[in-house]
Amino acid sequence: MRLPRNHPIPWTLVCFLTPVILWLFLLIVLPHIDLLLMSLRREDATGATSWSIANYLLFFKEPIYWLTFVRTAIYSIIVTFLTFVIALPVAFYITKVAAFRFQGFLTMLLLLPFWVSELVRVYGWMILLRESGIVNHFLLRFGILERPVEMLYNDATMVMGLVYTSMLFMVIPLISVLENLDDSLIEAAYDLGGTMWSIVFRIIIPHAVPGIVAGSIVVFMLTLGNYLTPNLLGGKNSLWFTEQIYNQFIASFNWNQGSAFGFLLLVLSSLVVWAGLKLSGQKLSRVMK
Amino acid sequence: MQIDLSARDATKKFGEFTAVDRVSFDVRQGEFFSILGPSGCGKTTLLRMIAGFIEPTHGTIHIRGNDMAGISPNRRPVNLIFQQLALFPMMSVEQNIAFGLQRRREQKVDIRKKVEAILERVDLPGFGRKKIDQLSGGQKQRVAIARCLVLNPTVLLLDEPLGALDLKLREQMKVELKKLQHQVGTTFIYITHDQSEALVMSDHVAVMNMGKFEQIDTPQNLYNKPSTPFVARFVGENNAWSGTVLKESDAFVEVKTDEGLVFKTKAKERFSLGQRVDLFLRPEAMLIQPDISLGGLNRFRVVVNSILFDGANSQLLASPLNSRREIIIALPQNRQYDYIEVGDTVDIGWDTNSGICFQHHETAS
Ligand SMILES: Nc1ncnc2c1ncn2[C@@H]1O[C@H](COP(=O)(O)OP(=O)(O)OP(=O)(O)O)[C@@H](O)[C@H]1O
Ligand SMILES: [Mg+2]
Numbered sequence: 001m002r003l004p005r006n007h008p009i010p011w012t013l014v015c016f017l018t019p020v021i022l023w024l025f026l027l028i029v030l031p032h033i034d035l036l037l038m039s040l041r042r043e044d045a046t047g048a049t050s051w052s053i054a055n056y057l058l059f060f061k062e063p064i065y066w067l068t069f070v071r072t073a074i075y076s077i078i079v080t081f082l083t084f085v086i087a088l089p090v091a092f093y094i095t096k097v098a099a100f101r102f103q104g105f106l107t108m109l110l111l112l113p114f115w116v117s118e119l120v121r122v123y124g125w126m127i128l129l130r131e132s133g134i135v136n137h138f139l140l141r142f143g144i145l146e147r148p149v150e151m152l153y154n155d156a157t158m159v160m161g162l163v164y165t166s167m168l169f170m171v172i173p174l175i176s177v178l179e180n181l182d183d184s185l186i187e188a189a190y191d192l193g194g195t196m197w198s199i200v201f202r203i204i205i206p207h208a209v210p211g212i213v214a215g216s217i218v219v220f221m222l223t224l225g226n227y228l229t230p231n232l233l234g235g236k237n238s239l240w241f242t243e244q245i246y247n248q249f250i251a252s253f254n255w256n257q258g259s260a261f262g263f264l265l266l267v268l269s270s271l272v273v274w275a276g277l278k279l280s281g282q283k284l285s286r287v288m289k
Numbered sequence: 290m291q292i293d294l295s296a297r298d299a300t301k302k303f304g305e306f307t308a309v310d311r312v313s314f315d316v317r318q319g320e321f322f323s324i325l326g327p328s329g330c331g332k333t334t335l336l337r338m339i340a341g342f343i344e345p346t347h348g349t350i351h352i353r354g355n356d357m358a359g360i361s362p363n364r365r366p367v368n369l370i371f372q373q374l375a376l377f378p379m380m381s382v383e384q385n386i387a388f389g390l391q392r393r394r395e396q397k398v399d400i401r402k403k404v405e406a407i408l409e410r411v412d413l414p415g416f417g418r419k420k421i422d423q424l425s426g427g428q429k430q431r432v433a434i435a436r437c438l439v440l441n442p443t444v445l446l447l448d449e450p451l452g453a454l455d456l457k458l459r460e461q462m463k464v465e466l467k468k469l470q471h472q473v474g475t476t477f478i479y480i481t482h483d484q485s486e487a488l489v490m491s492d493h494v495a496v497m498n499m500g501k502f503e504q505i506d507t508p509q510n511l512y513n514k515p516s517t518p519f520v521a522r523f524v525g526e527n528n529a530w531s532g533t534v535l536k537e538s539d540a541f542v543e544v545k546t547d548e549g550l551v552f553k554t555k556a557k558e559r560f561s562l563g564q565r566v567d568l569f570l571r572p573e574a575m576l577i578q579p580d581i582s583l584g585g586l587n588r589f590r591v592v593v594n595s596i597l598f599d600g601a602n603s604q605l606l607a608s609p610l611n612s613r614r615e616i617i618i619a620l621p622q623n624r625q626y627d628y629i630e631v632g633d634t635v636d637i638g639w640d641t642n643s644g645i646c647f648q649h650h651e652t653a654s
Contacts, residue, residue, distance in 0.1 A: 187342060187362070187375065188376075189377070191363065192388050203377060
């Protein structure tokens with residue numbers, strides 16, 4: 001068989017790819033190039049700009065900045081881990097325990113909170129947890145507390161809010177991997193003398209690794225880049241790195257510094273994800289299938 | 290002889306539907322016991338009750354005299370080889386086999402030794418490091434068996450383990466499995482819907498139909514002395530005639546088939562005159578062109594419809610004269626009958642001892 005010399009232009013492919021490439025280019029690549037250029041410039045007292053890496057150096061020189069980043073990263077890892085610990089039994093229940101006809105319904109229930117905006121969800125938590133809120137009201141009513149306590153504006157509440165916001169992004173990939181887990185593998189392990197723990201750690205988790213990694217990357221990145229929840233639930237002295245970026249852009253009006261922080265967030269979080277993939281021995285392309 | 294497993298009236302109901310219906314049997318130590326039945330008759334359900342995945346609705350299961358009620362699968366001295374094998378794909382062959390030993394917290398060195406020994410036993414030495422998806426169907430089979438045998442179970446349960454293999458491999462594994470069982474001496478309970486598997490391998494076979502055991506017997510007896518029409522139909526090939534009883538003497542009955550043939554045959558039970566009966570006759574019980582001098586034969590003539598050549602299993606499909614029903618007649622390949630051609634009329638004779646007669650059942654056609 002001989003191929004024609006002039007390949008016809010694959011129009012369908014072009015039609016399909018053009019918006020994707022445009023979108024990637026206009027909304028992701030271009031702003032980031034601009035961000036990078038901006039982060040490498042510095043304004044001196046006279047208002048003249050020049051090339052400099054001082055913006056980046058500042059991050060490492062000022063403990064407040066890199067400590068905020070470390071804090072944010074550690075909390076994001078904690079949130080990711082807690083989300084996983086809660087999501088695994090939920091996903092297991094939905095795929096393996098619940099009757100088939102309830103599975104769709106249960107997944108729907110998980111989706112429901114995402115029909116309202118994050119802001120409304122966070123305010124929901126605030127209504128529940130504030131000093132004059134519903135939880136305090138009932139605790140007082142039943143005599144468990146003598147005086148109302150402030151449950152908002154601390155790290156625990158912030159972590160809880162972030163876990164709640166992230167649940168879906170962990171449960172969905174876990175459901176999709178657990179659906180492929182043959183029930184007979186679990187039964188075989190049980191038959192061979194396995195206990196609940198050994199089945200979870202030797203069979204279920206190893207099988208679910210691709211889903212766990214995919215879910216963890218999404219949850220970690222979303223948490224790290226979250227602004228609303230840490231800001232509203234976390235209170236004054238629990239700074240999130242996104243707030244630092246916000247402060248540079250809006251409060252200090254130092255766009256160059258803000259860009260440098262933005263870029264650092266991108267690079268450092270990618271490093272954390274890379275390290276996570278290395279540790280779990282996974283490849284990104286395989287996980288994202 | 291010690292009884293390894295004994296079931297009494299084991300019953301499982303799913304709602305109104307009875308999947309296993311008052312099944313009782315004993316399996317002796319070291320025995321190869323098969324449960325043979327058509328798809329959906331409740332074999333897997335029964336096996337899962339023995340393994341502990343399902344609790345019987347009523348009835349009891351004892352293993353070596355211990356009541357198994359309320360004991361979870363991970364604490365029963367039985368292991369199950371699943372219909373789909375259920376090897377752990379995330380582990381190597383070695384880790385698969387070691388899984389059960391590790392759960393028993395055995396020493397690392399012991400585990401290594403046992404794994405090596407059992408791999409040797411199932412003819413897979415040096416396969417320990419392989420991944421499950423690097424194995425062929427027959428090798429997976431053997432790993433699944435090794436994974437259970439290494440735990441030294443009192444009873445090994447096998448749920449149609451050869452079902453997924455191709456015919457050639459199945460024949461080979463059949464022989465190997467029987468040999469293996471003989472060597473290790475473990476009691477096997479083997480489920481299958483393939484009667485040849487059951488007959489070749491087993492010491493005893495239980496034939497199961499719609500949740501009930503129809504007959505528990507040796508393979509020879511199942512074939513030669515089926516005790517129900519279902520067994521007669523299901524085990525081996527059989528020709529069935531419906532008819533009425535013409536005459537009855539103490540050991541024999543004379544039956545007139547619906548086509549008008551009259552046969553004399555042994556009676557298993559007592560019949561009354563005019564009663565509807567089913568007569569079963571094995572293809573190989575029929576002699577082609579028997580000698581005139583041979584006495585004690587039922588004789589009739591058939592027209593050959595087709596000749597199915599299949600080596601030692603060759604058969605004639607033929608219809609009795611003036612009838613459209615087709616019967617199967619074994620065609621021995623000793624060159625004696627090479628002259629027979631389609632359309633020929635041949636004499637058939639069969640010994641009055643080789644037929645078997647049952648009361649007619651509505652379900653039987
Ligand atoms: N969990 C269940 N709920 C309701 N009915 C069931 C359940 N499990 C099995 N059954 C029914 O019980 C009957 C016996 O099933 P079982 O799996 O024991 O058959 P089997 O003899 O193993 O068949 P096969 O040879 O096809 O594997 C079937 O009719 C099946 O539909
Ligand atoms: Mg079955």
